[in-house]
Amino acid sequence: MPIDHRLSEEYEALRATVAEFARDVIAPKIGGFYEQEEFPYEIVREMGRMGLFGLPFPEEYGGMGGDYFALCIALEELARVDSSVAITLEAGVSLGAMPVFRFGTEEQKREWLPRLCSGEMLGAFGLTEPDCGSDAGGTRTTARLDEAAGQWVINGTKSFITNSGTDITGLVTVTAVTGRTDDGRPLISSIMVPSGTPGFTVSKKYSKVGWNASDTRELSFTDCRVPAANLLGEMGRGYAQFLRILDEGRIAIAALATGLAQGCVDESLEYARSREAFGRPIGANQAIQFKLADMEMRAHTSRLTWRDAASRLVHGEPFKKEAAVAKLYSSEIAVTNAREATQIHGGYGFMNEYPVARMWRDAKILEIGEGTSEVQRMLIARELGLTG
Template identity: 80%
Template sequence: MLDHRLDSEYEELRRTVAEFAADVVAPTIGDFYEREEFPYEIVKEMGRMGLFGLPFPEEYGGMGGDYFALCLALEELARVDSSVAITLEAGVSLGAMPIYRFGTEEQKREWLPRLAAGEMLGAFGLTEPEGGSDAGATRTTARFDEATREWVINGTKCFITNSGTDITGLVTVTALTEPIARSSEEGGEASPKREISSIIVPVGTPGFQVSKKYSKVGWNASDTRELSFTDCRVPEANLLGQRGRGFAQFLRILDEGRIAIAALSTGLAQGCVDQSLQYAATRRAFGRPIGANQAIQFKISDMEMRTHLSRLAWRDAASRLLLAEPFKKEAAIAKLYSSEAAVDNAREATQIHGGYGFMNEYPVARFWRDSKILEIGEGTSEVQRMLIARELGMSS
């Protein structure tokens, strides 16, 4: 018999994070958001709680939990604020997880304890200015210098979360390491095969430059920047995983990350329901609470439906991941549905709040500004539909 209820350990975690979000994040995050300021004290407290170490083994400084636990935390944080949630999501699933999944024992022991403690943030350098959804069209290069046994990196990355904070310690970048000749069919001319590898670049490495913060529509209390590399040299040992497997490694990381973004999206969608219920009960018009009007009831009912289905979708994908079952299609479905549900709920919550929904002092204004990026980051809605179609056996 199936039981969709959380066990006691998961429920305790969910409740703990929910209380932290309500008591610590909610009262102050609006000010950080308006100042476009990174909330260092909140992040530090999240580190003390062990949130950055949730899915990692204790031997590397983690909490000995799993990816499902991380997603539970992300949903509860995003229920109050997405800037804080995306800082955790990117720090764990994009910053630390590549090292845990593909790093050597030395790399894990060097980096993971500080990343898991939240003392240091890692970033994920994949997207490039002319790449976007075509992440395989990497132009950043990494030439191996035989004389010094170093990688020499040149290129630019954009839209990189957690890359320029005072506690950012590393960025893992994908780079074109060497084209390998590949013979074409029927004896034609050889064509180059793009060899993409992953390399760890510590912050402060000469030739590694971090730009000023982007001016963004949403996620204003999170850190997002462009990165440039000019003859940036790192040791041979900074290669992450097998040479030439960098792109395949990051595809795996993105598959997992889509579950995390689905959980974050579900949290935002739930926050919209929470705020709308509260407002509908207290806002009076024409002599009665607006929640007494069927039009408002139907809007909130649809919002609750979308939130519920989003939660079921990400939990299904996360469960498949934990059971080591195929989950690529389910992750794409969860990310696609929940991100669009978040956008729809944010729009309806703003409408329910009327003019107040357009005022930044109300959380729904922040939700509305934060929601759209969920349909874009870690694979656009169009890319998710392509992935689902491919998993169904359809090809273009």
């Protein structure tokens, strides 16, 4: 029996719905938000009403009863039009809500997930630090348990944290050193910190090259106290937990990158058909045709990588290598397609009024966030059995 790579009716209906929303609601408005570096609250609220933030979560927690594959379908279609909105959803789900779902107690899930799934509240994940990027095991933020008060006392700084300072941010989960092993290695735990907790300071927005309509901040904790019950998962298992979260998140980033790459094809194809030079559309020139053919080939292949990884995830199969392959390939071809799209548009590609200029600015971070390209190559090599 032949293998069918087509989407099921349910997945295709979701894809079409999100595509229409992206085209009709996001596309006409997002340029203004992007240039003003404003967070698009109304768009995010509409995404919440559509159930996008609850896609992979069970209905008992306020979710839509879908899966991670469904989330990635939505991310690709959003990023096909705009990456700021797509990363807001990706971070809100895979980094904000998913740790609570994967590792939280039943009480924690029922307290936080309904609001996170509805989009009423955004969650964030505080991992990266100013002196600790790819070396997440070098975490310097500390959390000391004050047993008498029944509280964690957190001190440290987190950087480049998405969704951490919006008006609807309600929760940041941070990794912190909570002890040491007998041989001196740090024991890292994950602790939930509600927004507004005394001692928790959110800095002003970063001035970024891209993703300008998304929220990214530095966070600092100075004797910040939260209840001992805010420990997420097992004490000392925070490092292992975040590795699992990042493995999943890499598939989501791959889907987002695929959307950006396909969006570059969409915009360039339309431009090549309408822009005339030397008496005919530039799309009649073989040089432009070959560029577009290569761009479509890369986007199509990228889609296959994330769908393979996501399928393995939802079927409970090993997916670490496939997630790294998808993230590495998709992010790098997104950068390539954005560069080629800008070239096809010529001088107009350097003007912010054209979506490809925004895509060009948004693409580079995909090779850095949630594991750099170098880290992905390291992970793939390890999965192939290579060490050292």
